[in-house]
Amino acid sequence: MPVITTIDDLKRLHRRRVPKMFFDYCESGSWSEQTFRDNVSDFQRIRFRQRVAVDMSNRSLRSTMLGQEVAMPLALSPVGSTGMQNADGEIKAARAAERFGVPFTLSTMSVCSIEDVAEHTSAPFWFQLYVMRDEDFVDRIIERAKRAGCSALVLTLDLQLLGQRHKDLKNGLSTPPKLTPATMLDMSRRWRWAYGMARTTRRSFANVVGHTSEVGNIADLSNWTNRQFDPQLDWEKVRKLKEKWGGKFILKGILDPEDARRAAEVGADAIIVSNHGGRQLDGALSTIRALPAIRRAVGPDMPLWLDGGIRSGQDMLRALALGADATMIGRAWLYGLGAMGEAGVTQALEIIAKEADFTMAFCGRRDIRDFDASNVLIPKDFEGDWLGDPYGVPDQAPSGSGKMRS
Ligand SMILES: Cc1cc2nc3c(=O)[nH]c(=O)nc-3n(C[C@H](O)[C@H](O)[C@H](O)COP(=O)(O)O)c2cc1C
Numbered sequence: 001m002p003v004i005t006t007i008d009d010l011k012r013l014h015r016r017r018v019p020k021m022f023f024d025y026c027e028s029g030s031w032s033e034q035t036f037r038d039n040v041s042d043f044q045r046i047r048f049r050q051r052v053a054v055d056m057s058n059r060s061l062r063s064t065m066l067g068q069e070v071a072m073p074l075a076l077s078p079v080g081s082t083g084m085q086n087a088d089g090e091i092k093a094a095r096a097a098e099r100f101g102v103p104f105t106l107s108t109m110s111v112c113s114i115e116d117v118a119e120h121t122s123a124p125f126w127f128q129l130y131v132m133r134d135e136d137f138v139d140r141i142i143e144r145a146k147r148a149g150c151s152a153l154v155l156t157l158d159l160q161l162l163g164q165r166h167k168d169l170k171n172g173l174s175t176p177p178k179l180t181p182a183t184m185l186d187m188s189r190r191w192r193w194a195y196g197m198a199r200t201t202r203r204s205f206a207n208v209v210g211h212t213s214e215v216g217n218i219a220d221l222s223n224w225t226n227r228q229f230d231p232q233l234d235w236e237k238v239r240k241l242k243e244k245w246g247g248k249f250i251l252k253g254i255l256d257p258e259d260a261r262r263a264a265e266v267g268a269d270a271i272i273v274s275n276h277g278g279r280q281l282d283g284a285l286s287t288i289r290a291l292p293a294i295r296r297a298v299g300p301d302m303p304l305w306l307d308g309g310i311r312s313g314q315d316m317l318r319a320l321a322l323g324a325d326a327t328m329i330g331r332a333w334l335y336g337l338g339a340m341g342e343a344g345v346t347q348a349l350e351i352i353a354k355e356a357d358f359t360m361a362f363c364g365r366r367d368i369r370d371f372d373a374s375n376v377l378i379p380k381d382f383e384g385d386w387l388g389d390p391y392g393v394p395d396q397a398p399s400g401s402g403k404m405r406s
């Protein structure tokens with residue numbers, strides 16, 4: 001058993017313990033994967049300002065998201081098919097998040113159902129909705145999320161079509177997975193994973209199966225879901241869904257300042273700046289580079305959460321410094337889950353918290369809520385210099401001038 005001290009260590013163990021088909025599913029971006037890579041590498045360009053001889057005792061990572069107290073300003077992003085990375089994965093991840101004190105988001109495309117996760121946790125979680133063509137499906141799943149006590153609806157806007165990921169196509173990834181002699185051999189070699197999957201009955205998209213008469217009878221669930229993603233989603237539908245839900249309403253998948261303004265106009269309680277982890281529009285900006293202009297577009301008071309590319313506590317701080325109020329992680333917790341189940345998700349959260357805590361201290365901050373643009377150095381060309389620039393880069397560099405978001 002290797003010593004685990006970083007998110008990368010968890011990823012290596014995930015790769016070893018989970019069938020290649022599912023590891024690849026987690027680790028892919030669309031097409032050339034440029035945006036997937038940029039999401040991670042653009043963070044590295046932001047440097048910290050080391051400060052000394054500042055009292056570093058009594059530090060706090062605590063913050064709030066939608067008025068809810070959180071152990072650190074970070075939530076678990078929704079990840080479809082989580083229960084295929086590790087048996088009962090959604091329940092394990094939700095429990096790890098609850099124990100740690102950060103929100104968990106359950107994907108529409110989950111293996112464990114909404115009710116099943118609610119039964120195995122006590123803190124309310126958030127439900128992520130994919131808008132499907134079948135309105136009856138959408139109505140009923142919203143009702144189920146309400147009944148299960150979900151405390152916020154996260155509406156994902158960047159998947160009206162499913163992005164093309166070469167690895168998944170080459171691996172023949174589908175639900176249920178295609179079982180060839182090669183994939184079966186691979187699965188049997190990952191004995192921990194296989195043992196877990198053999199013991200559980202949770203092996204398909206439980207939120208969807210049995211929900212309409214169509215699903216449950218068909219052999220290839222993937223086909224049904226891919227056909228169901230709604231290409232006609234528009235802002236009017238978004239507004240109606242907000243009304244239908246009637247509770248805290250979060251919009252996920254915003255990457256453009258114009259769309260961020262629209263999201264604020266329809267009354268989103270929070271906006272998640274996201275490009276779906278580089279899995280949808282390849283060649284789009286990384287989320288950390290898109291963030292400052294989005295903050296300028298929506299003003300200081302709109303809750304903005306950055307999602308995409310976060311692999312350390314340092315990245316979480318960088319996002320806060322560039323204008324986010326909080327952050328979301330996808331793969332970072334999924335690596336933990338694939339590597340070691342619930343304990344792995346907990347370890348991912350502990351790694352991030354520890355890195356953030358030390359980095360904050362070295363920068364002369366004791367309270368994460370005070371970490372801001374004055375704590376980092378941003379390269380002059382960071383926001384780019386694009387032709388016909390909708391991102392409106394200001395002449396004045398934000399660093400050193402106090403909070404970028406105020
Ligand atoms: C394997 C995988 C499955 C995902 N499934 C969903 C999903 O069902 N719903 C959703 O809104 N986003 C989904 N996403 C996107 C994540 O919520 C999140 O935006 C992304 O992972 C953030 O990037 P990061 O992995 O670099 O943290 C998925 C991402 C991955 C890697």
Ligand SMILES: O=C(O)C(=O)c1ccccc1
Binds near residue numbers: 079109162
């Ligand atoms: O893979 C994804 O990114 C995703 O969101 C999804 C789409 C369909 C089924 C499961 C997850």
